[in-house]
Amino acid sequence: MALDTVLVRVDGALDAALDRLIMLLEIPSISTDPAFKDDCERAADFLVTDLQTIGFEAAKRATPGHPMVVAHGGPDAEGDLPHLLFYGHYDVQPVDPLNLWHTEPFEPVIEDVAGQKVIRARGASDDKGQLMTFIEAMRAWQEVHGELPCRITIFLEGEEESGSPSLVPFLKENAEELRADIAMICDTGLFDARVPAIVTQLRxxxxxxxxxxxxxxxxxxxxxxxxxxxxxxxxxxxxxxxxxxxxxxxxxxxxxxxxxxxxDLKAQWDSLGFQGDDFLSSVGLSTRSGEAGRSxxxxxxxxxxxxxxxxxxxxxxxxxxxxxxxxxxxxxxxxxxxxxxxxxxxxxxxxxxxxxxxxxxxxxxxxxxxxPASVMSTDDPAFETARQALSDEWGMEAAFVGAGGSIPVAGHFKDILGMDAMLIGFAKDDDAIHSPNEKYDVESFHKGIRSWVRILGALSGAV
Amino acid sequence: MALDTVLVRVDGALDAALDRLIMLLEIPSISTDPAFKDDCERAADFLVTDLQTIGFEAAKRATPGHPMVVAHGGPDAEGDLPHLLFYGHYDVQPVDPLNLWHTEPFEPVIEDVAGQKVIRARGASDDKGQLMTFIEAMRAWQEVHGELPCRITIFLEGEEESGSPSLVPFLKENAEELRADIAMICDTGLFDARVPAIVTQLRxxxxxxxxxxxxxxxxxxxxxxxxxxxxxxxxxxxxxxxxxxxxxxxxxxxxxxxxxxxxDLKAQWDSLGFQGDDFLSSVGLSTRSGEAGRSxxxxxxxxxxxxxxxxxxxxxxxxxxxxxxxxxxxxxxxxxxxxxxxxxxxxxxxxxxxxxxxxxxxxxxxxxxxxPASVMSTDDPAFETARQALSDEWGMEAAFVGAGGSIPVAGHFKDILGMDAMLIGFAKDDDAIHSPNEKYDVESFHKGIRSWVRILGALSGAV
The missing domain is CATH 3.30.70.360 (Alpha-Beta Plaits)
Structure with missing residues (x-):
């Protein structure tokens, strides 16, 4: 079966995939600090070269700030084959306070924490580890089948952690090139350590x-x-x-x-068993305030x-x-x-x-x-297809969830490109993004790659 | 007449009085800045020496901060002769921003401003000029009559501009020595440029x-x-x-x-013709807020x-x-x-x-x-006597007024010494106390001295 062969390949090539992630993590691409401008260029160059090795037509694209990376690959969209846009960002947060790190933030190490392997480095989870799950899935597919499962555009930003000043102008100038059937954004997390999720509405x-x-x-x-x-x-x-x-x-x-x-959505959210009491007690509060009669x-x-x-x-x-x-x-x-x-x-x-x-x-x-809020049209069958693929990989029913915070890029895709987005990511609550000692579980990385293989396989009808 | 002779003496000795004030103003006795600690001592020494030349038994009295000056003079209180306590402070505010001063703050000059002579220096009005009005009145009386009009205690503080940390303990420790029939505090102003005032209630x-x-x-x-x-x-x-x-x-x-x-008091206050509109418009406001139906x-x-x-x-x-x-x-x-x-x-x-x-x-x-608020017992005839004396000097009916701000020493005299206070001063609204280019009108100084002569004369029955 086309899919299983790719999953086996992912499993066998995990160490090589980790090595590539570690090389990317070694580049201190802190976008907000001008001292790291060359490092941002280096990170973009690394990604362009890597995508070219998989057969993508990839290029670094200049902006007034740090460059974007845009790559196109796979067969032309035709018939039932979709055209998918993938988004991630290669820039990272600053590392201070440096003295609270137990390791060097740009000398990635794989550590064993309570029996789980984790990759420890700035950007391991946000967002280099996450964006590489997609690229590694594409690589495995390409290596097994000699081509990608469908038309794929990869769009990687270098200013997400510094307010995305170039994003809207770039989207407007390159709308025709970037528009696809649906976008996939990998910059969010699992619902909890076990339950995968697709964010379908953002405030x-x-x-x-x-x-x-x-x-x-x-x-x-x-x-x-x-x-x-x-x-x-x-x-x-x-x-x-x-x-x-x-x-x-x-x-x-x-x-x-x-x-x-x-x-339907209310029942699905209720079934997630969110522990609001724990959520409040973790910050010293005991009582939920706000509107009564709402979960x-x-x-x-x-x-x-x-x-x-x-x-x-x-x-x-x-x-x-x-x-x-x-x-x-x-x-x-x-x-x-x-x-x-x-x-x-x-x-x-x-x-x-x-x-x-x-x-x-x-x-x-x-x-x-x-x-405004972004509410995706989940009646597009792609959402249910992706949800099923995620559920298969994680052995738990994947959830359509909301996001309380803001992920502006999803709104821009909708406003400027007229495209819904599925936000799928594998970060865990304890990944310490934006904080010292950021990590990404090797499980997140490995099952993340496998998740994209399943999702792309399902969306392109290759199962 | 005993009083007129003294007033003539005041007029004739005005230049010498100004010279003494200028010597005091040359001492930068900024109480809040430890760098000027020795200057505060020097200002206290100057006053002790000066009071001794008038026949006062005067001494510098140590505190944990800057010293107090306490002086006793005049005949023992007996029969109708009262015992009066006079309060002023010899410390001054800091001078910054120095670049906004047109002259050196501790190099006093007498300037002509729109036909009026003013003494320009830090402390000219607050409070060295004011406290010297009383001392000069005592000097003139002593020189004319060879003795003071009644028992007088002078109490000068050196920490008024830095929160008076030593005041309450000092009053408590020396209550017997400082208690008198009534206190006179010279640290306030005229009601306006023409109308003298006695503050009889403080919030x-x-x-x-x-x-x-x-x-x-x-x-x-x-x-x-x-x-x-x-x-x-x-x-x-x-x-x-x-x-x-x-x-x-x-x-x-x-x-x-x-x-x-x-x-009575309401009618008196109403008669003062306070221009509330001007008071508000001077700070850019047009409409009085707050309780309706009150002046x-x-x-x-x-x-x-x-x-x-x-x-x-x-x-x-x-x-x-x-x-x-x-x-x-x-x-x-x-x-x-x-x-x-x-x-x-x-x-x-x-x-x-x-x-x-x-x-x-x-x-x-x-x-x-x-x-709490301090409300003086104005049915003590001393208040009406002093009011009449002020009216005589200024040619305008003096007013019993309130004070919106706080003058804590009046409350302490009441609480600790059980003594009412008359707050009488000659500052004008444009004296710029606490600000660059502080000044005191020579008229305030001159008529201030004459006012004390009249008030003490009247209170001691010497008219």
């Missing part, structure tokens, strides 16, 4: 900053207290009023476009939120200064779901603030940038 | 700091938003709820001990307030960090009037906070230190 994000101004200078509270507006006081009322006593957001029209979960996962993945992320104004030093400050500030963010419109919510936020400004207090707003 | 102050804590670490809003308590959000509700929509403070029992103004001066001097002086929590840097912080903080102060009890209000504040804490959020409180 959007609207970030607001507001500055309230009153007097032209800080005032002495002994003279002006009780007579002059105190912008901190006005701000606290504005922030406090953003949520009602049940935790619901009060902005006008905020819940427009927030749909109820389908019974924990529903709150995290499918309900919108409003959180104040920062507030400041007046005197914050030692002792006391009896001042009425001239200004007060807050940063507030909204997580968006369904078809909530960031622009409408930005307008409703400004209206909420302006309606609470007394005489003599003015508000200035940040640019209120935002992105 | 108290209660300073609170509160820290709210929730999770054991900052949380990612993509995962914990809407599920975990956000201490900033809880804090905004607590602060916003401190005042109702009419500006009244909501703490339980807060207005206990807040009395209505007597009709501006009543709000400033006779009504309690609640103001948030500082708030902070979460991320305040550039850009965005979608964090739920582990902690949030606020500094809040209350101005107190009448017989409001700081301890009861501290308890009510803690109750207000605790009643608004959801599960998983805890509050830590600062020490909630406070001092």
């Amino acid at each position: 959007g994000l609207l970030a607001e900053e507001v500055t309230l101004k009153a007097a032209t200078r800080d005032l002495h509270s002994g003279f002006y207290g009780g007579m002059a507006q105190n912008p901190i006081h006005v701000l606290t009322k504005i922030v406090a009023d953003l949520r009602d006593e049940n935790g619901a957001v009060t902005l006008s029209g905020f819940y427009d476009g927030v749909d109820e979960l389908s019974p 924990d996962l529903e709150l995290m993945w499918a309900r919108p939120t409003c959180e104040v992320n920062g507030i400041w104004g007046g005197y914050a030093g030692d002792g006391f200064k009896t001042v009425l400050p001239a200004e007060a500030h807050a940063k507030i963010s909204f997580r968006l779901v369904g078809t909530q419109d960031p622009e409408k919510i930005h307008a409703a936020f400004m209206e909420h603030v302006n309606a609470r400004l007394p005489e003599d207090v003015t508000a200035e707003f940040g640019n209120g940038h935002g992105a | 108290g102050l209660l300073a609170e700091e509160v820290t709210l804590k929730a999770a054991t670490r900052d949380l990612h809003s993509g995962f914990y938003g809407g599920m975990a308590q956000n201490p900033i959000h809880v804090l905004t509700k607590i602060v916003a709820d401190l005042r109702d929509e009419n500006g009244a403070v909501t703490l339980s029992g807060f207005y206990d001990g807040v009395d209505e103004l007597s009709p 501006d001066l009543e709000l400033m001097w006779a009504r309690p307030t609640c103001e948030v002086n500082g708030i902070w929590g979460g991320y305040a840097g550039d850009g965005f960090k979608t964090v739920l912080p582990a902690e949030a903080h606020a500094k809040i102060s209350f101005r107190l009037v009448g017989t409001q009890d700081p301890e009861k209000i501290h308890a009510a504040f803690m109750e207000h906070v605790n009643a608004r804490l959801p599960e998983d959020v805890t509050a830590e409180f600062g020490n909630g230190h406070g001092a």
Whole structure:
């Protein structure tokens, strides 16, 4: 059977695959620090060369920042054969605080931890280990069958850890070249250590900053207290009023476009057995706040939120200064779901603030940038096909899950390329991404490669 | 007439008095900066020596910080002759930003400004010029009459600008020696450039700091938003709820001990013609907030307030960090009037906070230190006598006024020595105390000396 032969090849070539990953991990491609600019180029070059050895037409593509890697391979899409776009990123987070690492971050080692082998290095999990699962799957397929299972475009970014400044312009300029039937993004994790997952909905994000101004200078509270507006006081009322006593957001029209979960998805999420109590107790909390009558996962993945992320104004030093400050500030963010419109919510936020400004207090707003939620069309049979393939590999029913945080690239694929994405990854919660001693389980790497073999086999009808 | 002779003497000796003030101003007695410790000693020595030349028994008295100067003079109090305590301070504020000074802060000059002579130097107004008005009045009286008009104790502090750490212990240790019939404090101003004033009531102050804590670490809003308590959000509700929509403070029992103004005092304050609009427009405001139905001066001097002086929590840097912080903080102060009890209000504040804490959020409180308001017994005839003397000197009806800010020494005299105080001073609003280019009008200095001559003459029955 075409698939089994490839899986056997993956198993036999695992050590060689680990060696290639280790070579990539040795390159300190920290995108946010200009000192590592050449290393980012080297990492891109490494990938271009490696993809060429598998038969991809691969090239480094310049941007104002670090280069993209774009590679095309496999037979032309025709008939039932799909064209797939794969996304990963070759840049990594900085390594400080360096003194908390037990090994050198760019001298990868394979360690035995409680009977499990792990690859220890910066980027092992985020995202070099993950992107190499896909490339190794392609290599095994190519080596066994002499060609790829379908048309495949690989798109690797070098600025994901530094805000992706070049991503949107690059997608717009190269839309025709990059558009495919569906995208696959490998930058997420398993649902838990045993259950594989496909992220099919991601919350959007609207970030607001507001500055309230009153007097032209800080005032002495002994003279002006009780007579002059105190912008901190006005701000606290504005922030406090953003949520009602049940935790619901009060902005006008905020819940427009927030749909109820389908019974199917709700049942699937409920079956995952998420331990909300453990999730809270791990950070010292005992009680879930927020909207009543919703499951924990529903709150995290499918309900919108409003959180104040920062507030400041007046005197914050030692002792006391009896001042009425001239200004007060807050940063507030909204997580968006369904078809909530960031622009409408930005307008409703400004209206909420302006309606609470007394005489003599003015508000200035940040640019209120935002992105809507991404909800994939899981009725595309590719999602169920991939889910089944994942379930077969892991021996556990794979889940369609949501993501509470933001993965902007999925939204850009949808907006700019008109393409849904399946987010499939094999990271574990304890991988310590962005932290010292990052690791990736050899099991994640090995079964990750095998997962892609199964998924691509299933999607191209090769099973 | 005994009084007129002394006034003539004051006029004739004005230049010599200015020379002595300039010598004192040349000593950079900045109490808050240890580099000027010796200068503080020198300023105290200068005053001790000067007071001895007038016949005072004067001495520098050590404290853990800068020394006090205590001097006794005049005939023993007997019959109708009162014993008066005079208070001033010889230390000054720092001078930075030095580049904003037009002259050297410790090289005093007498300048002509719009036809008025002013003494320009750090401390010219606050408080060396003011304290010397009293000493020069004593000198003139002594020189004309060969003795002082009554028993006088002079008490000069060297730490007023650095929080008066030694004041309370010193008053307690030397209570018997310092207790007199009434105190006179020269550290305030005229009501306006023409109208002299005696401050007869000072608001108290209660300073609170509160820290709210929730999770054991900052949380990612993509995962914990809407599920975990956000201490900033809880804090905004607590602060916003401190005042109702009419500006009244909501703490339980807060207005206990807040009395209505007597009709007499209200009429007197109303007659002062305070220009509240100018007061607000000078800092860019147009509309008085706060309690309705109260005059501006009543709000400033006779009504309690609640103001948030500082708030902070979460991320305040550039850009965005979608964090739920582990902690949030606020500094809040209350101005107190009448017989409001700081301890009861501290308890009510803690109750207000605790009643608004959801599960998983805890509050830590600062020490909630406070001092009640000081309201002098103006039915002591000394107040009316002094008011009349001031009116005679300035040719304008002197006013009994309040003070919106805090002058803690008046409260300490009342609490520790059981003594009321008259706060009489000659500073003008444009003296720029605590700021670059501090000045004191020669008119303030000259008429200030003459005012004390008249006040002491009247109080000792020498008119």
